[in-house]
Amino acid sequence: MDFDDLPEEAAFRAEVRDFLDANAERRTGAERIDRSHTLDAAAIARAKVWQAKKADAGFAAITWPVRYGGRGGSMVQQIIYSQEEERYVTPRSVFNQGIGLAIPTMMAYGAEAMLERYARPAMRGEEVWCQLFSEPAAGSDLAGLRTQAVRHGDEWIVNGQKIWTSNAHFSDFGVLVTRSDPTVPKHAGLTYFIVDMKSPGIEARPIKQIYGTSNFNEVFLTDVRIPDANRIGEVGAGWKVATTTLMNERFTVAETEGPDFDDIFALAGELDARGDPAVRQRLADWYVRSRGLKLIRLRSFTALSQGRQPGPESSIGKLVSATRLQEVSAFGMELMGMGGTMMDPALVPMDAWFQGAFLYSPSKRISGGTDEILRNIIAERVLGLPGDVRADKNLPFNRIPTGRR
């Protein structure tokens, strides 16, 4: 065993460091990574400038093929880039839905013309993408979605409502899953599209969350016209296409940001609580989980570096880190005792980071696959246990009981 880069990995890492040193500030350790704030216009503008710089240097879409503007590089290189970028202060990216989800889905099932049109602007941050999947009545049961698409010649007319759509209010395009045939079983009647978010009939309304910010939207679609040329995959094959997007999503949302072991360890030190045996026991539990996930990532990295697929253990990241975030933030507040209720950054340690994380951590256990769905996935795909019995599996979609009709 060793933790050294192969020569070509070391050379790539050096190239990445040169780029970052020339274009970004190194972290000092005092920064709080807090992804809970609503993005304002200035933050979006900063993100676009940074993305263009990355694109010019060949780091914006490392694993994409060269013909779409990518580097034609490996997952190992992508991981090396991410490891290095974490050490620098960079604007929060708003391009993951495009670069990580929408364009890779087109690469799998879309037309060449789509990639020629959309890939480069997405990579350069010139066009922002969002993902129109979840609906008020279709969350974990995504295939139960109801947004209706009806074909009229070369166009589709779409009506319905989407929800939990990050970035919808400033996105240029979205990937959209619709129900094109309600008379067949639910997985068989879906069709997948690219939609221009500036189309008439689209309205995005921010949703105020418990933290007070609005990262998500509900999106209303009223008689929205989509050209058939924007369809990805066959009519009725939308589930297969959407599954590709979701697999990419689970890959991109592996870790949850917020106070981690190092921060609760430091907080306990600052509050002179580290001698308390009860505190030490809890700290040890979080160290095991935090460090354990890092070590699992090193195992995945090893597999990729040796040209193998990472093992199934890489699937536990979000499940472990989201729960840990909620526990760590709650315990951080408990360490503050009576004063833990205060949220004034001037009055509580670490700029009230723990209080903020306590409020946004519940969303981390839900978005990108709930804890329950992730446990099902581990049980079924890793342990090989059977899927749940599904009452609606072979029923035509329009005959499935809903409890709402």
Place this chain on the structure above:
Amino acid sequence: MNFDFSAEVKMMGEEARRFLSDRGAIRSLRRLYDSDEPFDRGLWQAIAEMGWLGAIVPEEHGGSALGYEALCILAGEIGAALPPLPFAATSYFVIDTLVRSGSEAQKSEYLPRLAAGELTGTFALAEGLGNPSPKAIEARVERGRLTGVKQPVVYGAVADLAVVVAVDETDEPGLKLVDLTAGGVERHPIETFDRSRREATLRFNDAPCHPLGEGGWGDVLRALDRAAILLAFEQVGGAQACLDMARDYALERYAFGRPIGSFQAIKHKLADVYVALELARAHCYYGAWALETGSAELPVAAAAARVAASEAYHQASKENIQTHGGMGITWELDCHFYYRRAKSLSLELGSPGFWKDRLIGAIEAARE
């Protein structure tokens, strides 16, 4: 980056698994459980011949010199198969301590016979209830003679050689090597809740003993850390065996007209076991690297591996019984052997609470 075992070592693990399965390791444990035979001597000779006992012993002392990574993998297979053998006590404590800090004379005298399976060893630290602490040691050495009572001592009634923790003229406890066949020691088997690893009381009365290592409590902690990593591999092996049993049973057992493994109450329980197990496994891998390289991070790596593996095994062993329902609590099924072993291993070097405290202490020391 190569954070994985070599193909050669992994293959050795697969061979070990087949061997232990072919030899019916757990049937042997069942046969011996209520007998007067403390361990399976035939199997002991067989693993000695395969070089398992000499895995970390240099060739010049009769070892197979397979290395620490190989010993870690073997520990995992032993933890999964539960052969009734004094492997951990002999290998992780006595052989490891002799290899690392024995004098040339001690190495030449004992290592070849330990590696050949002619001698078994044990580690005598505990003096009744409580976790490892220099204050708790009353056994004393004066003028090369040891007096005191140690209990419980794993395989203490049959071991030939013991590494004993005792206070000497420096007033600090350290490691002493005692030939248990040389007189001055009375041994009594103790009733234990896990008879698959026998325990005894050792009563020393002016027993001849020899210093081992540099002297002092630091030696004891180093020995505990190293053994903790190897035992963590056994714990992870056992936890994996429990998860496999539970998964297989959940697939074959039907209730309400469907396999019980299709119920989310079972699926989520076993998914949680899997998560705990994979975290523990990752810590064990890092521990193996620390052992092999002698890294300064070994104390943190060892404590983390121990904490993670103790919890994973406890969780896996109890949920395995729960998944099996009523059958899980019968003598007939093997579930209870793992349930017992999970608990006995988690206490053997000090409780999880002791190791959590030690983990945070090691992190504090590393960051100062």
